[in-house]
Amino acid sequence: DAGIxxxxxxxxxxxxxxxxxxxxxxxxxxxxxxxxxxxGHGLRLIHYSYGVKDTDKGEVSDGYSVSRSKTExxxxxxxxxxxxxxxxxxxxxxxxxRGRTGELFFGEGSRLTVL
Amino acid sequence: xNEVEQSPQNLTAxxxxxxxxxxxxxxxxxxxxxxxxHPGGGIVSLFMLSSGKKKHGRLxxxxxxxxxxxxxxxxxxxxxxxxxxxxxxxxxxxxxNLIFGKGTKLSVKP
Numbered sequence: 083d084a085g086i087x088x089x090x091x092x093x094x095x096x097x098x099x100x101x102x103x104x105x106x107x108x109x110x111x112x113x114x115x116x117x118x119x120x121x122g123h124g125l126r127l128i129h130y131s132y133g134v135k136d137t138d139k140g141e142v143s144d145g146y147s148v149s150r151s152k153t154e155x156x157x158x159x160x161x162x163x164x165x166x167x168x169x170x171x172x173x174x175x176x177x178x179x180r181g182r183t184g185e186l187f188f189g190e191g192s193r194l195t196v197l
Numbered sequence: 198x199n200e201v202e203q204s205p206q207n208l209t210a211x212x213x214x215x216x217x218x219x220x221x222x223x224x225x226x227x228x229x230x231x232x233x234x235h236p237g238g239g240i241v242s243l244f245m246l247s248s249g250k251k252k253h254g255r256l257x258x259x260x261x262x263x264x265x266x267x268x269x270x271x272x273x274x275x276x277x278x279x280x281x282x283x284x285x286x287x288x289x290x291x292x293x294n295l296i297f298g299k300g301t302k303l304s305v306k307p
Contacts, residue, residue: 115295122299123299124201124283124285124296124297124298124299124300125240125283125285125297126297127295172239172240174240184245185242185245186230186232186242186245186285187242188232188239188240188241188242189239190238190239191239191240
């Protein structure tokens with residue numbers, strides 16, 4: 083029951099090329115997130131969105147941009163990929179219940195290798 | 198600085214054993230998540246809790262807000278429980294403010 087999907091799931095690219103990762107949800111959730119996961123680190127927030135066209139930076143936002151032109155899609159763009167951006171990227175969506183934080187649902191992850 | 202600390206980092210158990218994974222945090226929080234990640238797989242939310250205890254099948258999660266500590270227990274462990282278990286805290290009331298632990302890698306041997 084994939085209410086949230088990511089594409090592509092795997093990508094190999096060269097340094098300096100632009101890359102866009104797509105996150106698509108079918109649950110109409112307002113909150114969406116992009117994280118990266120690297121060995122020795124917990125998941126780290128890149129950017130998040132709290133509504134259409136409403137986004138904010140996370141802990142490791144340098145070198146990344148995002149866009150959310152409609153509720154269901156949250157795009158992560160690397161304008162000029164670098165080897166330090168080799169990582170596994172996870173998209174997530176979150177719920178709120180009476181203004182309080184609710185559950186989190188994660189996509190399957192996108193493994194990006196920058197050569 | 199590590200605002201969310203998990204222990205142990207690695208844990209090997211025999212099938213059937215009772216398992217405890219701990220999470221300590223240093224910030225004031227509004228909620229805490231326990232997540233499960235199987236090798237090469239995605240991440241699944243197990244629990245979200247802000248007080249007390251929650252139980253789902255063989256999994257039990259507890260939290261002590263005053264002591265800034267949470268535990269995840271697995272009763273009658275099974276090899277299919279082998280995964281990385283991740284603790285994440287929500288602070289500041291905003292869902293953008295999540296801090297993740299580095300995870301505990303659990304291996305359950307048959």
